[in-house]
Amino acid sequence: MKISNINFTDQPVFLAPMEDVTDMDFRVLCKEFGADMVYTEFVSSDALIRHVNKTKEKLIICEAERPVAIQIYGREVEAMVEAAKICEEAQPDIIDINFGCPVKKVAGKGAGSGMMKTPELMVEITREVVKAVNLPVTLKTRLGWDHDSKIIVELAEQLQDVGIQALTIHGRTRSQMYRDNADWSLIADVKNNQRMHIPIIGNGDVTTPEECKFRFDQTGVDAVMIGRGAIGNPWIFKEVKHFLKTGELLPDESFVWYLNILKDYIKKNVDHSGERGGIIHSRRHLAASNLFKGIPDFKKTRIAMLRAATLDELFSILDSIPGEFGLE
Known part of the structure; x- marks a missing residue:
């Protein structure tokens, strides 16, 4: 084409x-x-x-x-x-x-x-x-x-x-x-x-x-x-x-593999737009990502993730998800 x-x-x-x-x-x-x-x-x-x-x-x-x-x-x-x-x-x-x-x-x-x-x-x-x-x-x-x-x-x-x-x-x-x-x-x-x-x-x-x-x-x-x-x-x-x-579905990667991709993108947003602007811009991707859909009892963590005001706070929440919810 x-x-x-x-x-x-x-x-x-x-x-x-x-x-x-x-x-x-x-x-x-x-x-x-x-x-x-x-x-x-x-x-x-x-x-x-x-x-x-x-x-x-x-x-x-x-x-x-x-x-x-x-x-x-x-x-x-x-x-x-x-x-x-x-x-x-x-x-x-x-x-x-x-x-x-x-x-x-x-x-x-x-x-x-x-x-x-x-x-x-x-x-x-x-x-x-x-x-x-x-x-x-x-x-x-x-x-x-x-x-x-x-x-x-x-x-x-x-x-x-x-x-x-x-x-x-x-x-x-x-x-x-x-x-x-x-x-x-x-x-x-x-x-x-x-x-x-x-x-x-x-x-x-x-x-x-x-x-x-x-x-x-x-x-x-x-x-x-x-x-x-x-x-x-x-x-x-x-x-x-x-x-x-x-004609075949690609096997899933680990949860952490996908999570690290999102974290790297968030870092770039912060580098370009400052901490506040970068985090706000990233929230749309975090809210829409299939990565977090279907996790049982995730509502409280999702709210905290989308309200995080600093990069350290946001990454602390993201890094806790695999262990807290038994995801690999």
Whole structure:
């Protein structure tokens, strides 16, 4: 599979762009576990052209994570074009346009998946961004605004016609947010549309190796993107790639092996954001990690873990878990 001149293995698996999740350290970690491509957090075009420092920091990438895409969002043509040019200077491999984010502060203002209400503007922004930069431009979106306006099959053709090099589709409408099960049937319809010749990447509810393989087999998509299933579980890419190659589940490592991966990531967060900021940023991964799910009588420890205010306190709690709960 290729996106422009970037070659991938068969059935590649990508890390989805997620705000407050896909920082550079996490992207590199997922890359080390086998993610074929990674994406930055969402970058606001309005904030970027105003040179907001916190937003500009999201453009920092490193060689270890390539191929990497910088993802931008916005609802004004000129701002998106200018932001794309600024992103190009950061030298990513791809510029990705976010027309999929469903959260109110984005979609409610007409950006992200809010663009599903104005598909003509979506196509115009895409056309102008493609014309403005020399890098490949890709795009991520949803099925439509709501159940009565699932426009993705026709819209995909229009977006392809203005020059995008790949299209990622999340199998829900904006109105669904993350409720209900992702519907991959329309993703399959886009992929199997004979007019489509760019890679189609499927996204939504892929949290296990078996689910990933099922979606490849069911829809024929060119790649699968994993989002929430990777939060606190960066090793999912190693598990998925092994299953796709062998048809067998990868044997579990020891509890401490997984725990040390999370601890190393927390340390990096603290190094980059200070103790308080690094711990707060890490809590989302600790709360979501499959590592702690299913441990009997874990509620009290979970609360303490997520309330820890210092690195010493947090690591003391984490280090006590294997012995306290008989985990190896």
